[in-house]
Amino acid sequence: MRAVTIERFGDPSGMVVTDVPVPNPGPGQLVIETEAMGVGGVDAVIRRGTISGYGFTTGLIPGSEVAGTVTAVGADVDHSWTGRRVWAFTRTGGYAEQALAQVGDVVALTDGLSSIDAVTFGSSAPVAHFALAHAHFTSAESVLVRGAAGSIGIAAVELATRGGASAVGVTTSSVQRGDRLRDLGATHVLDRAGSGDPDAPASFDVIIDIVGGPDTSEFIDRLAPNGRLVVVGAVAGMPPADFGKRLISAFQQSRSVATFSLDTIPTPARDAVRAELFAAAGRGELHAVVHDILPLGQAAEAHRQMDAGTVFGRIVLVP
Structure with a gap:
């Protein structure tokens, strides 16, 4: 599958599109075929190499949140997740056609909220x-x-x-x-x-x-x-x-x-609030502001825009 990896920490040119193996879900994990990937400030901080103590190395796939359809689950995960549209916090690994997430970091999406809006708003x-x-x-x-x-x-x-x-x-x-x-x-x-x-x-x-x-x-x-x-x-x-x-x-x-x-927020409280906020967005009471939608291969361009300070809202990548 295609993914964006950081081959050199620093400016956005250090991110490249490459072929990587499709992830396999381990205990407590599921695989999501991505429909949208949020480009967040934490991704830029990781890419610049200015954050220490987390063991980030070259070859890392950035991207902390995705939305899409669950295609596979670990042996200990409820198989009813398969085929469901979800939003997920991935920590890293989100800039890819398929991404791994812990089941505790996944929220089911209703039909009233698009995947693009979900990754604009979810974190x-x-x-x-x-x-x-x-x-x-x-x-x-x-x-x-x-x-x-x-x-x-x-x-x-x-x-x-x-x-x-x-x-x-x-x-x-x-x-x-x-x-x-x-x-x-x-x-x-x-x-x-x-x-x-x-x-x-x-x-x-x-x-x-x-x-x-x-x-x-x-x-x-x-x-x-x-x-x-x-x-x-x-x-x-x-x-x-x-x-x-x-x-x-x-x-x-x-x-x-x-x-x-x-x-620092317990998962049940975090998920309950996120579900309430998703519902409010679906009703039009809150707004997911999308600056631009770019193909996965233009992740470096998305980061250039963030570094230039020209983004209003969030840039979303799509496969």
């Missing part, structure tokens, strides 16, 4: 949902989404709006993106530095930070008293080593900073 919306919960967001609080043009950011904007936020600020790179985010519920559009809208609140109760990097400290300063900043991504790299000084220097503001990973 990002639960991250946004649980990140807001991790921040203890409540109705009538103000929310700022830093780096709102990606699929996690868009979901956070819609979910904060749906949850009764008093204001939903976003940071993004252009007026055009800001207009699209307003259509999705944003009330204030800021530039990447957090300025540019004189009517925006001076501080926010909750900040969902998908960017990270050296400017993280500047956004700690935008927290209201008792404000909570939750880092869910680091596409701009690690925060400065001394970012904690910003918290201590504003000690009397009782601000806090946390990280969040979906890995």
Whole structure:
């Protein structure tokens, strides 16, 4: 079968299309004939080689989520999965015509949700949902989404709006993106530095930070008293080593900073929320924003667009 492998970590040219063996399901696994593959920020971080401690080596097939039809299951897996349309979190191995997944990381899809929409929404919306919960967001609080043009950011904007936020600020790179985010519920559009809208609140109760990097400290300063900043991504790299000084220097503001990973959510809770979000998307209450649909062989082009910062929503690969 055809798959995209990382032959050299770094820029997107290190990804190549190659023939690899069809996977065989082991205990607790199933094989999915892919109809759509989500291209996410974590894929780009892995491809750049900037993430350590996970044992990634050349020859790796990237791709953390797919949707398609189950074609085979492990001996200990319920055979009723065979032939069902599913969304699956694969961790790696998703950029392929067939992908392996653990049965606990698979959710059945209804006919009302396309495979393309499923991989646009399946990981990002639960991250946004649980990140807001991790921040203890409540109705009538103000929310700022830093780096709102990606699929996690868009979901956070819609979910904060749906949850009764008093204001939903976003940071993004252009007026055009800001207009699209307003259509999705944003009330204030800021530039990447957090300025540019004189009517925006001076501080926010909750900040969902998908960017990270050296400017993280500047956004700690935008927290209201008792404000909570939750880092869910680091596409701009690690925060400065001394970012904690910003918290201590504003000690009397009782601000806090946390990280969040979906890995910490028990599988039953994660799957239940994902099913609810899929249902809401099927009803048109939430939106899976697709930037582009590209063939599997253009995975490198998808990553070039992500590196250039031109993607609004998510790029989806199809076999």
